Amino acid sequence: MSDQTFTLDDQEIPFAPGQSVMQAALDAGVFVPHLCYHPEFRPHGSCKLCTVKINGRPATSCTTPAAAGLNVESNTPEILDKRRTLLQMLLVEGNHFCPSCEKSGHCKLQALGYELGVMTPHFNLIYPDRPVDASHPDVLLDFNRCILCELCIRASAEVDKKNVFSLSGRGITKHLIVNAESGRLADTDFALTDKAAQVCPVGVILPKKQGFSIPIGRRRYDAASMSAHVDEFKPTAKVQEERP
Amino acid sequence: MNTPRKLKVATTSLAGCFGCHMSLLDIDERILDLLQLVEFDRSPITDIKHCSACDIGIIEGGVCNAENVHVLREFRANCKILVAMGACAVNGGLPAQRNHLQLHEILTAVYATEGGLASGVQIPNDPELPLPLNQVHPIHEVVKVDYFLPGCPPSADAIWKFLTDLIAGRTPHLGHGLIHYD
Ligand code: SF4
Ligand code: SF4
Ligand code: FES
Numbered sequence: 001m002s003d004q005t006f007t008l009d010d011q012e013i014p015f016a017p018g019q020s021v022m023q024a025a026l027d028a029g030v031f032v033p034h035l036c037y038h039p040e041f042r043p044h045g046s047c048k049l050c051t052v053k054i055n056g057r058p059a060t061s062c063t064t065p066a067a068a069g070l071n072v073e074s075n076t077p078e079i080l081d082k083r084r085t086l087l088q089m090l091l092v093e094g095n096h097f098c099p100s101c102e103k104s105g106h107c108k109l110q111a112l113g114y115e116l117g118v119m120t121p122h123f124n125l126i127y128p129d130r131p132v133d134a135s136h137p138d139v140l141l142d143f144n145r146c147i148l149c150e151l152c153i154r155a156s157a158e159v160d161k162k163n164v165f166s167l168s169g170r171g172i173t174k175h176l177i178v179n180a181e182s183g184r185l186a187d188t189d190f191a192l193t194d195k196a197a198q199v200c201p202v203g204v205i206l207p208k209k210q211g212f213s214i215p216i217g218r219r220r221y222d223a224a225s226m227s228a229h230v231d232e233f234k235p236t237a238k239v240q241e242e243r244p
Numbered sequence: 245m246n247t248p249r250k251l252k253v254a255t256t257s258l259a260g261c262f263g264c265h266m267s268l269l270d271i272d273e274r275i276l277d278l279l280q281l282v283e284f285d286r287s288p289i290t291d292i293k294h295c296s297a298c299d300i301g302i303i304e305g306g307v308c309n310a311e312n313v314h315v316l317r318e319f320r321a322n323c324k325i326l327v328a329m330g331a332c333a334v335n336g337g338l339p340a341q342r343n344h345l346q347l348h349e350i351l352t353a354v355y356a357t358e359g360g361l362a363s364g365v366q367i368p369n370d371p372e373l374p375l376p377l378n379q380v381h382p383i384h385e386v387v388k389v390d391y392f393l394p395g396c397p398p399s400a401d402a403i404w405k406f407l408t409d410l411i412a413g414r415t416p417h418l419g420h421g422l423i424h425y426d
Contacts, residue, residue: 097341098425099331099396105426114423120328120392121335124385129344216426225420 103203105219260305311374
């Protein structure tokens with residue numbers, strides 16, 4: 001750890017060379033909301049939830065290298081408002097009916113909605129029509145909840161070396177696909193033990209036969225908010241996997 | 245003594261299951277405190293059929309048929325503050341899970357092709373019945389909504405915190421443990 005620091009909302013944050021603003025903040029125990037960041041993977045910069053203002057300009061804290069003397073604003077009404085709008089756009093783009101989602105209570109999208117006080121999706125709902133893939137014996141895919149964070153894609157390619165998932169399409173038609181001729185998960189070598197089966201921040205990749213083993217109301221983010229789990233997101237953390 | 249005027253509150257259930265109203269009743273004996281502060285106008289609790297001018301209107305359920313739209317507009321026209329209570333009013337909820345299906349396919353499946361109904365049953369077509377909409381919508385897509393209280397249903401404690409904040413003139417704030425989408 002060097003003795004260099006930057007300022008985050010009036011707090012001095014030390015950082016090691018090569019760390020991002022997000023990593024340094026988390027290491028210092030300061031939570032920055034995020035969905036596509038994962039301590040075991042290279043930053044992706046797609047969800048924009050970690051947006052802060054750095055020397056007056058908006059930037060994603062997960063992709064911006066820490067540097068001495070930066071002035072970072074995170075917990076301000078303006079930034080919180082922008083993050084709420086991002087969450088609302090994610091919520092209306094998919095079908096997020098939490099009462100029937102096995103991930104409810106373990107879901108980071110939901111947990112951030114709670115944390116930031118998102119009381120309404122605000123925009124008109126799109127209600128996309130995305131059939132689920134129940135073909136695999138151990139894992140269900142419900143594409144209706146995908147936020148395109150690419151964590152499963154990264155995990156399957158980099159850790160599992162299987163390349164099971166990809167994104168297809170552009171803009172609003174962009175969607176997650178399974179790399180098989182049939183498009184079905186059962187026709188890949190995907191396994192429940194894969195890293196890719198464990199990284200989804202929302203309720204897309206769900207292990208079968210254990211859905212409600214922990215009752216709603218007693219799950220991870222029911223007990224404590226996402227920011228209270230800040231230690232799990234530190235760059236050095238041995239990550240607790242995102243199982244429902 | 246000059247006691248403050250009681251606030252007039254109207255409530256209704258559109259495309260909902262009455263679970264939110266049950267959760268409201270689940271505040272138990274606090275309903276007596278509530279009745280010191282408010283009187284109910286149109287509501288399943290009073291059985292008054294139409295709204296008069298109200299301070300607060302509380303809507304459970306989304307909009308799934310033409311009658312829902314009329315009732316919602318009546319509430320909006322009469323209530324100074326309109327509240328969406330529960331998942332269905334906020335984002336369509338369970339009824340909106342039909343939105344990716346064609347309406348005629350659903351009606352045919354329920355009334356014509358599924359087993360269990362007497363033979364000769366047809367899709368109901370009585371002019372008394374409100375026409376279903378093609379899709380179910382949350383209420384903010386139809387009228388302006390002032391406050392939202394998510395939850396399926398919101399817990400009695402969440403409803404109590406929300407209403408007491410609102411009645412006291414504060415912006416309702418639920419905080420961790422009371423804000424829920426499930
Ligand atoms: S993925 Fe998260 S936000 Fe979406 S329905 Fe499931 S619990 Fe709710
Ligand atoms: S399935 Fe999950 S992990 Fe994969 S891109 Fe979608 S949200 Fe991200
Ligand atoms: S966490 Fe930084 S963009 Fe997603």
